[in-house]
Amino acid sequence: MAKVDVNLTDKNYTVLIENGLLARIGELVAAHWQPRQIALITDTNVGPLYSAKVISKLSEQNFQVHEYVVPAGESSKSWEVASELASKMAADHFTRTDAVIALGGGVMGDLAGFLASTYMRGIDFIQIPTSLLAQVDSSVGGKTAIDLGEAKNIIGTFYQPDAVFIDPETLDTLSDRYVAEGYGEIVKTAALDSVDFWNLIETIDSIADIRGHATELSQRSIGYKAKIVMEDEKEAGNRALLNFGHTMGHAIELLAHGDLAHGEAVSIGMTHIMQVFEEHGIADAGITATIKERFAAVGLPTDSDLLFTDAFYEKILNDKKNRNGTLNLVYVKTFGEPAIYGIPSTSVKDFFNNKD
């Protein structure tokens, strides 16, 4: 069992990580909430696997659970799905004293969090993340979102949950591809965090190793994210470090039209942004090869033909993180020493191409 405390100005909550935790989810939720109606928001993959257990444990504690199942996948992060869910909750007479639980991956967390933060101006919310990405990253930090077509996460709120309950045993049913994808964010976090965390990454040589170390990897990743979020909840400063690998990654993810998963795009993005900074002599010599080797060890891609094309630069310049004509790029000088490097948008192409 592991615990991470998140202490923010207006809210404190705990992330609990424990194998088999779902068996006592009823009592864990009852420690936070009086009996009430709960909207259990899940998707068509996760619902059939875990809803019955969660509903039965919550019912034992006198919660009245309404399960709302939406199609699995990013397309459920939409106005249409959010609006359908809000209509169902209204029809089921949800009031301000009722609550929402997200059961699923990052898509369920973002969607259910958005709904919880806007339904009747905000009702209580708990996260039960079941994908590795959600367990190591997206369930903590309070960002909620829906997409507008290709514009990802363009509508959203900052809304912290009352608790995050992680059962690493749920990863047993997650595909290897999604495990690798979540691991992309773990490698990112380890590089930002410390030599110590990076040394753990050096011992991970397969998907089985990731699964075997899931509790420790979640605890360390969430611990780092919590520290950053506690310093900068609304991303006015250091929280931007978490975008390491995401500027290039996001551009190629969009250009791949679904062929690259988010974590795969981040793996490619991190490798290449580090290559640029290493070749400029800003990051330590040899660090890119070390990072690349760790991604390759679990089968994550580190290259793409979509990089450095005209369409790639167009996407980079349109990135929502491109502020006032400056593109802020995150790199690590060495493990545990991250920094943000701002360059004028007009110089991006030269910076990426002319590395000497």
Ligand SMILES: NC(=O)c1ccc[n+]([C@@H]2O[C@H](COP(=O)([O-])OP(=O)(O)OC[C@H]3O[C@@H](n4cnc5c(N)ncnc54)[C@H](O)[C@@H]3O)[C@@H](O)[C@H]2O)c1
């Ligand atoms: N809010 C944040 O801070 C934040 C941070 C990073 C990413 N995100 C968002 O997270 C989303 C990606 O998250 P994701 O990769 O978890 O996607 P996801 O929620 O689509 O889950 C991936 C797939 O795994 C399935 N799944 C989840 N848990 C499972 C389990 N235990 N067993 C079997 N199948 C399971 C899902 O049904 C889905 O098909 C994106 O929308 C991204 O924008 C949010």
